[in-house]
Amino acid sequence: MDSKRLKLVSSFLREDDVFADVGCDHGLLGQYAYEKGIRKIQLIDNKEGPxxxxxxxxxxxxxxxxxxxxxxxxxxxxxxxxxxxxxCGIGGNLLVEILERDLEKAKSLARLILQPNTHIPNVRAFLSHQGFVILDEAIIKEKRKIYEIIVARFQDFTPKLSVEDCYFGPILRLKPSPVFVEKHRKRLNQITKILNKPLSQKRYHDLNQEKLMLLSEINRC
Ligand SMILES: C[S@@+](CC[C@H](N)C(=O)[O-])C[C@H]1O[C@@H](n2cnc3c(N)ncnc32)[C@H](O)[C@@H]1O
Structure with missing residues (x-):
């Protein structure tokens, strides 16, 4: 088994890190951490089987x-x-719940490497609201799916992220890659189709706002 996504996650690890993979499942990231030179690893899962x-x-x-x-x-x-x-590899809202439950512990860590599968803007908004700074980001396509990776750390007096930064990623936006453009073009096309259907006023308004944000970002790329 191999995973381009988890390999990229492991590229944010350093040899002297003392590392835990939360929601380890198969343990592949533990293997990659070892290959990066890390010699103390904790693999955590809340289910016996994985x-x-x-x-x-x-x-x-x-x-x-x-x-x-x-x-x-x-x-x-x-x-x-x-x-x-x-x-990594879990929904963004679950990821936020996990961090929220042990926020002080999360704040004490040198780095959190997060790869939410869904609700990615919510994860960035949560981090920003709680005073985490985004140190690095990456985006990758594997088997037709696009994944985003966020590296964060708590820091006093962190400036808050804008709505656009939460949505697109403050670092990903700086150097928009072809995968970044592909992801957001796809969402733009999806929204344009939905907006042609009958919708509640609120849903229409929200989607239209998202569409305007996407158009403006894609035009910048
Ligand atoms: C879809 S797998 C992802 C595995 C791996 N991290 C990856 O990215 O390929 C999610 C794993 O997280 C575990 N998990 C879900 N909620 C958890 C929690 N609150 N604490 C620890 N593990 C959890 C699940 O049991 C499952 O093994």
């Missing part, structure tokens, strides 16, 4: 580094020396 799968997949690494497998909800059982976490 955690057993991760244990089986990473069995060859057990003697080569410190890997801890933890059956737990979100950040609740994070080992005290973990300084970098990833939460």
């Amino acid at each position: 955690l057993s799968q991760a244990k089986a997949n990473l069995a060859p690494l057990i003697d080569k580094c410190t890997i801890t497998f933890t059956l737990a909800d979100g950040l609740s059982s994070l080992m005290p020396d973990i300084n970098v976490i990833a939460i």
